[in-house]
Amino acid sequence: MAAIWTFWWAWLALALVLAMIEILLPGFIFLGFAIGAVGVAVIVWLASGLGLPLLLLIFAALSLAAWLGLRRKFRLGDGQVKTFQHDIND
Template sequence: MIDALWSVWWLWLAAALVLGVVEMLLPGFIFLGFAIGAAVTGLLLLIVTPSLPLLLLIFAALSLAAWLLLRHRFSLPSGQVKTFKDDING
């Protein structure tokens, strides 16, 4: 029964939605990579139903690729350091 839950496409999309909400509450582009990986995995399950180990490998690879793309897209330019000019305490 547990193995059957992994192959339900809408559970992956629901997990993607939950991870997206967690990303809004705790920003940092960490949970967003997992959310994108879960969403694409859920959409992939509409087409094909792989075994559980292969499905988890696909999810991990998609999440890593999404995280790397987000990091590349939203990172500071090379050699630049984020500085703060105003202090909230003073």
Template sequence: MTELLTTWWVWLAAALVLVILETLVPGFVFLGFAIGAAAVGLMLFGPLQLVSPPMLFLIFAAFSLVAWLVLRRLFSLPTGQVKTFDRDIND
């Protein structure tokens, strides 16, 4: 199992599954995790080949958090903006 967690294609497959979940349940939650998994998968090609699985999960969590915060900042409504309706759409 440990050997499987340090394989690059497992992380990229997990990223793909999370992107598919994001299309079913929108809200940028799964997309942040997908970006984190893709980042770890791509980093396993280079310097992270000999990193232990707990460290990979820590890196995954850090990348996911940063990605989620960036997505929230980019796609959220401006501060203080509230959608109000002045009239009924049935009138």
């Protein structure tokens, strides 16, 4: 019987769980992990037979790249502070 990490749908399920956690705890941290898990799912789908250490290395690299990309895309400019001009209840 094959191990669970050799199935592409297991990585997609992990990505879905991580995306749901990101909805509950926003901050683009879990979203980076979810993007990394989707990338590993595609790799497992295309090239099966990779070992767990290599898959975890790919997952870490893709997650880091996704997190850095999200951070660059959604960050505030240098020296800027997020301020609110009105109350949501007004």
